[in-house]
Each structure stands twice: as C-alpha cells, then as structure tokens.
Amino acid sequence: MPAPQAYSPAQKLLHWGFALLVFILVPLAIAMTNVGEGPLQNQLYEWHKSFGLVALCLVLARILVRLSRGAPELEVGIPTWQKRAAGLSHAALYGLILIVPLLGWAGTSACCAPVKLFWTIPLTLPISGGMAMGGPILTVHTIAAFALVALVALHVGAALHHHLIRRDGTLRRMLGARTAT
Numbered sequence: 123m124p125a126p127q128a129y130s131p132a133q134k135l136l137h138w139g140f141a142l143l144v145f146i147l148v149p150l151a152i153a154m155t156n157v158g159e160g161p162l163q164n165q166l167y168e169w170h171k172s173f174g175l176v177a178l179c180l181v182l183a184r185i186l187v188r189l190s191r192g193a194p195e196l197e198v199g200i201p202t203w204q205k206r207a208a209g210l211s212h213a214a215l216y217g218l219i220l221i222v223p224l225l226g227w228a229g230t231s232a233c234c235a236p237v238k239l240f241w242t243i244p245l246t247l248p249i250s251g252g253m254a255m256g257g258p259i260l261t262v263h264t265i266a267a268f269a270l271v272a273l274v275a276l277h278v279g280a281a282l283h284h285h286l287i288r289r290d291g292t293l294r295r296m297l298g299a300r301t302a303t
Contacts (some may be wrong), residue, residue: 178223229259
C-alpha cells in the first residue's frame, strides 16, 4: 500500500489529543508531588491516574491507526541523518507514550490500589507487593516520563525547525485541513 499524502483526521485528532493530555499530566504530576499530603494531593493523584488511563487508551488507538494507515513520506531533500533521527525519535516517542502510562498503572496498582477511572470504574491491575513492588516501578515511570518530556521538546523543536527554517510542509501535514489519501 502506498504511503498516504497526509495524516488522516483521526491521526491528527489522536496526535493533538495526546499532546493535550501530556500538557495536563505533567503539571498534575509536578503539583501532586509538591503540594504536600492531604485531600488536595489525593485529588491530584486521582486526576493524574485517570488522565493517564485515558492517555493509554489514546496511545493504543494511535498505534492501531498508525499500523493500519501508515504515515506520509518525509519531505524531499531531508538529509539522511535527519531521516534516521526522525525514525528513531518517532519510535522512541511511541515506545515512551506506551510505557509511561503502563508503568504508572502497574506501579499504582501494586502500591496504592484501588485504581479507578475518574473515581468510578475500577481498573486495578492484579499486581501486589505494596511500595516494595510499586515504588521501583513508579521510579522507572518517573524517569521514563522525564525522557518523554525531553523527547517531546525535541519533537516540537524539530517541527518548528521544519516550519520556520526549512519552510517545508512537515508541520502543515499535522496541522492543515488537507484531505488525506
């Protein structure tokens, strides 16, 4: 199957929806770990867990759509090293956007059950062990989240480089209303 000329509306929606969730989850994580113990901290943790589960669902949808539809070819004239960097960074982004919420879910299920989606639907994984098990998982979750934020910053920088310096269509493919083929 030939590569599409542009990203589909579903791919754009999933991309920007996930970006919005990252911009919600990161400040929530910072706030919940710095606000001090009490009801506000508990509420922030619950919001973070719920939005993390929503993020996981979006990631799974993104992966399915990407596997079924593919992605447009890179712009003509991009140096080989940038093509390789784009491939590696996209693979790392997909890996991290999948692993970060999974680690958070697993760590929280182990140490701090129950895990509920917006205080209602129980979604605790069958992992036990308390903080002895959950603590190390949540540490890796935090490290992976920092790596994800750094990679997102690189991704945004590369998109802006393409748009403002190279002046090619890379960013417009994810922004524009161009019809997908």
